[in-house]
Amino acid sequence: MSSSPNLLDSATAQLNSWTGQRRKVPIQLGSMFSQVFKTHTEAEAETLFIGGTEKTTPTLATVSDSPVQPWLFTRVLTVFGLTIAILAGSLFIFNGEKMYNGLIFMSALAVPFSLLIMFFEINTFRNISIFKVTKIFMVGGVASVLTTMGLYQFVNIQNMTIVAAILVAIIEETGKLVIIAYYVKRTQARFILNGLLIGAAIGAGFAAFETAGYAQDYGLWVLLLRAIDSLGTHTMWGAISGAALVMVKGAHPLAANTFQDGRFVRFFALAVSLHALWDMPLPLPSLLKSGILIAVAWVIVLVLINAGLREIRELREGKLT
Incomplete structure (x- = not known):
């Protein structure tokens, strides 16, 4: 029982040292998501959604550095859930075949886009609007999927071996990174929480469009599986x-030289490694492997x-310019 906290503390301390601070990071999910279970008004939601415009971006002096407590993303997920339930009912109860494609796309969007809203809330700078995020x-x-498809032209992957999993991870994470870098430059992002949001937006879009494609090939059952997997894959x-x-x-x-910096290389290598391990045919129960990698x-992400x-x-405090 005592080894787990020590292992977690050691891991967060090591990760945090890559960000410039040598101390452990407490993981307090209960506190972070405590607002999820409280009542919030539509006015509160609208206040969050109007942030990031020229007139609603706060000054640095008013930006909160308190622990983040996102909640709106769960309401967005609830709306997706209700929409999916109506589409599924129309398809299976009333044989509404025209609802099939809508059910696929809304199901593919649900978890990645809801996670994206969480990162939108976490960006306490409120300097990127929901319009830009969308x-x-x-x-x-879509561009990251297209970039990845272009990179796939240089390799020939037939079966998912360990080597193939590594190649897939490198290709797909590089494809996303190209587009992330483009939007980082385009938006002139300069804060870590900005980068977290932009990266999540690209990853969520990649996940949603990829899942919709898988559903066309493997049927509706894959939507539930990939919705659960989305909690810790491309968006993260x-x-x-x-x-x-x-x-x-x-x-x-x-x-x-930004891409050659050791701090970036370490974290990018972690993203690639997580992706590769996710795809690898390891001798572990699938549920256990997924759970560990999601955690x-x-x-x-919590350290970042x-x-x-x-x-x-x-x-x-003037320690940074």
């Missing part, structure tokens, strides 16, 4: 890469969120 999710998501991997990229870049222009992805909040405090 554009990055849609256009960036993209968030890790995006946060690491902006953490290294800071307020400077994006340059080639690890969340720990990494902590680094993002610390960045706010350091900017206020």
